[in-house]
Amino acid sequence: MKAVLSVAPGGPETLLISDIAPPEPKPGEVRITVKAAAMNYPDLLIIEDKYQFRPERPFAPGAELSGVVDKVGLGVKDYLPGDRVMALPLWGALVQQICIEASMCRRLPDAVSFEKAAALQMAYGTAYYGLTERGGMKAGDRVLVLGAAGGVGLAAVELANAFGATVTAGVSTAEKGEAAKARGAKNYVICPRGAIDREKQRAVSEDLRQALEGGQSDIVVDTVGGDLAGPALRTLAWLGRFLVIGFPSGIPSIPANLPLLKSCDIRGVFWGAAVKRDVEAHQRAMDTLLDMYATGRIDPKIHAAYPMEDAVRAFAEMKDGKPIGKVVVTI
Ligand SMILES: NC(=O)c1ccc[n+]([C@@H]2O[C@H](COP(=O)([O-])OP(=O)(O)OC[C@H]3O[C@@H](n4cnc5c(N)ncnc54)[C@H](OP(=O)(O)O)[C@@H]3O)[C@@H](O)[C@H]2O)c1
Numbered sequence: 347m348k349a350v351l352s353v354a355p356g357g358p359e360t361l362l363i364s365d366i367a368p369p370e371p372k373p374g375e376v377r378i379t380v381k382a383a384a385m386n387y388p389d390l391l392i393i394e395d396k397y398q399f400r401p402e403r404p405f406a407p408g409a410e411l412s413g414v415v416d417k418v419g420l421g422v423k424d425y426l427p428g429d430r431v432m433a434l435p436l437w438g439a440l441v442q443q444i445c446i447e448a449s450m451c452r453r454l455p456d457a458v459s460f461e462k463a464a465a466l467q468m469a470y471g472t473a474y475y476g477l478t479e480r481g482g483m484k485a486g487d488r489v490l491v492l493g494a495a496g497g498v499g500l501a502a503v504e505l506a507n508a509f510g511a512t513v514t515a516g517v518s519t520a521e522k523g524e525a526a527k528a529r530g531a532k533n534y535v536i537c538p539r540g541a542i543d544r545e546k547q548r549a550v551s552e553d554l555r556q557a558l559e560g561g562q563s564d565i566v567v568d569t570v571g572g573d574l575a576g577p578a579l580r581t582l583a584w585l586g587r588f589l590v591i592g593f594p595s596g597i598p599s600i601p602a603n604l605p606l607l608k609s610c611d612i613r614g615v616f617w618g619a620a621v622k623r624d625v626e627a628h629q630r631a632m633d634t635l636l637d638m639y640a641t642g643r644i645d646p647k648i649h650a651a652y653p654m655e656d657a658v659r660a661f662a663e664m665k666d667g668k669p670i671g672k673v674v675v676t677i
Contacts, residue, residue, distance in 0.1 A: 350440035350657045350675075351404040355395040358661030363654070364404075369445040371419035376448050378413040378431060381460035382651070383439035385664050385673040386410070386468045386497055387594060388618075392437055393661075398618070401437050408439025408675070409618075412454065412463035422448045430454040432463040432632075434471075436618055439464075440657055442677055449625050452632045455640060462639070465646035465672040469497035470635050471628070472617040473505050473567070476589045479620070479627075480613045481565045485510030488559050492578055493569035494531060495522030495670045498591060500647060502567045504529045508643040511565075514557045516574065518667075525670045529647065533557050539667075540595065542573045551577035565589065572596040579604055579612070586610040594667060647671030 347368045354360050371377045389407045391397035415429040425431065425448055433451040438444055454463050477483040489506040493499040494515030506513045507530025515526035515534035523534030535557045537550055554577060555561040562583040568575055572595025579588050579600060586608060605612055621628040638644045649669035652660045653676055660673045 347442035348654060349406045349442070350408070350654065351406055352393040353404045355393070357394065358390075358658045358665060360393065361407075361658050361661065363657070366441075368443045371417055371422075371445045373420040374422060374447055374449075375419040375445045376415050376422055376425050376431070376451060377417040377443055377445045378411070378433060378451070379416045379443055380411050380413040380439065380441060380677040382413070382464040383408040383411040383675045383677065384464040384468070385660050385675065387592060387664060390661060390665055398616075399436065406438045406440045409436050410434050410464055410467040411439040411444070412460040413677075416443065418448075419445070424448055425451065425453070430456070432467060434467050434621065440654070440675060440677070449629075452629065452636070455636065458636070458639065461648055461651055461674045461676070462646050464674055465648060466635055466639060467632065468617070469501040469672060470505065470644065470646070471621070471631055472498050472591065472615065473501035474631050474635060475617045475620055476567060476591055476615040477502060477505055477509070477565070480615050481567075481587045481589050483509060483511055483565055487511040487564040488514070488562065488583075489565045489567060490514045490516060490554060490558065490563040490578055490581060491526070491531070491567040491569070492516040492537070492574050493592075493594070494526040494534065496569055496667070497672050498569045499567070500526065500529055500671050501644075502569070503531050504644045506567075507531070508638060512559055514554070514563070516554065516570070516578065522670055525647070537574050540572070547573055547577045550574065551580045554578060554581045562586070567591060570595045571598050573598070576600060576604070579610075582608050582610045584608055584610070588612045589615050591615050649673050651676050
């Protein structure tokens with residue numbers, strides 16, 4: 347079978363499409379014929395050896411997929427060959443067939459396409475876990491999302507809006523801002539990319555305050571990091587929550603006096619580890635997300651779908667940070 351393999355640490359150009367033997371399901375596993383895999387920023391980190399998990403090479407990247415069960419291992423009672431499923435291997439999705447623990451799969455209603463299903467897990471799972479479990483979000487909260495047109499960012503916009511929060515989007519372009527508005531943001535602020543000096547940071551903070559109701563946020567969803575984290579944290583209200591999700595723009599250093607002055611919390615969000623620690627909570631979250639999709643409350647925006655032969659292009663696009671929503675690879 348064909349697989350997109352990381353054979354050496356590096357960027358998208360280090361990936362190779364190779365032929366490997368199809369895997370056999372172990373007890374408790376199902377074998378899935380993959381139909382679609384969705385890309386996430388961590389896929390770029392994992393092939394560069396910069397992620398929290400470091401799989402042994404050669405390995406296929408790709409955290410989330412959808413497909414059809416083709417064979418079940420000993421002891422699997424919940425699935426049969428022919429079942430449509432989505433699954434979360436965390437890596438390994440860019441292959442024609444994969445074996446994965448049955449507990450990391452979810453049966454798919456017929457109405458959910460393979461592309462949408464693949465895109466519904468990591469970004470929405472992270473945003474949902476961040477906003478609800480870590481952020482304690484409630485209706486009426488003012489939520490500021492940085493990187494609001496990226497995978498996790500746009501999911502956070504949609505979910506916060508669906509739960510009755512008021513969303514302000516931080517984005518690098520007007521096109522991204524309009525995309526966030528189309529998914530439920532009340533307004534957007536164009537924020538600079540990369541390093542900015544102190545004065546510019548103050549100006550960004552002021553722009554964000556201007557856009558926020560009452561000049562403050564209750565929750566910041568930070569999927570960008572770098573020099574935007576400080577200005578965003580400065581907008582938090584008393585007892586606000588700053589959710590640390592990712593750092594495409596670099597790991598920020600935040601002066602400890604800031605959380606003191608607002609009695610606010612800086613809260614880490616490590617969704618992949620949370621899923622492994624509490625599989626039942628993950629399954630409940632996926633049920634909620636599938637239900638929200640079925641009832642039209644969320645709808646993953648597919649930026650582009652590339653065939654497996656163009657997987658390197660999909661990675662290169664993610665690296666640019668230009669996609670709006672999710673990049674999908676069809677297998
Ligand atoms: N904590 C967790 O459990 C968890 C789970 C999934 C993902 N993540 C992390 O969350 C972050 C977002 O992931 P994602 O899959 O949503 O990524 P994505 O779709 O690529 O979005 C990332 C956004 O970051 C912004 N950005 C700023 N500087 C960038 C740069 N140098 N390169 C690329 N993008 C840049 C871009 O928005 P603008 O153009 O608007 O600046 C882009 O839309 C990543 O750091 C990822 O590792 C964390």
